[in-house]
Amino acid sequence: MKNQPKVSLIVPVYNAEKWLPVSFRSFEGQTYSNTEWVLVDDGSIDGSAALCSKWCSVDSKKRRFVRKTNGGASSARNVGLDAATGDYVLFWDSDDEQDPKAIEKMVRGLPSANGVAVCAIRRVLSDGSWCDIFTCKYHVVEPDAAIGEWLGGGGLYGSLLEACAKAIAHR
Known part of the structure; x- marks a missing residue:
């Protein structure tokens, strides 16, 4: 780079x-x-x-x-x-x-000089189960909605956590 x-x-x-x-x-x-x-x-x-x-x-x-x-x-x-x-x-x-x-x-x-990258990692639960959700997929969201989306579980981050929860439940 x-x-x-x-x-x-x-x-x-x-x-x-x-x-x-x-x-x-x-x-x-x-x-x-x-x-x-x-x-x-x-x-x-x-x-x-x-x-x-x-x-x-x-x-x-x-x-x-x-x-x-x-x-x-x-x-x-x-x-x-x-x-x-x-x-x-x-x-x-x-x-x-x-x-x-x-x-x-x-x-x-x-995406730019003012960009923010939020990447997910391996989520380890108290029972020892885990799910790799590491990703840095490009995702664009308006600034006013970004914090709400991230904290509220919406958008890319919420989708990853939901996918992880499903993967753990099927073990």
Whole structure:
């Protein structure tokens, strides 16, 4: 991909010590290279901060670690936004494991400089069943309807969740 825009990946971290090693491998396995990772520790009381600090110290040009007092994931994301320098922002949870081409697919799927890419991932239920619903299908919606469609389960995202629920029910 020529002229790759820089993507800032903001990761709120709170007591995620047991998931971070897998998430870090997923971060490192991404095929899209023009990224910066902003890990924001939200007052963890386990070993999360130490793991994040160590991981970020390996490449301080592309990895940043910020600590803050506990205020919740949204406040951690806002602190990450203040620290981000990318052309685009992607929110990534500290327990996420993504397809290696996830960022590449999202960037490729952006319709314009003002676009938003929302991609679904593997949904794992409490009983251990799961359904892969990763996709970055191109979908256009008017800005006023986008949030309602996404939160209300309509459109592409709702269709994916519905398909996943049906697949799980038939296992």
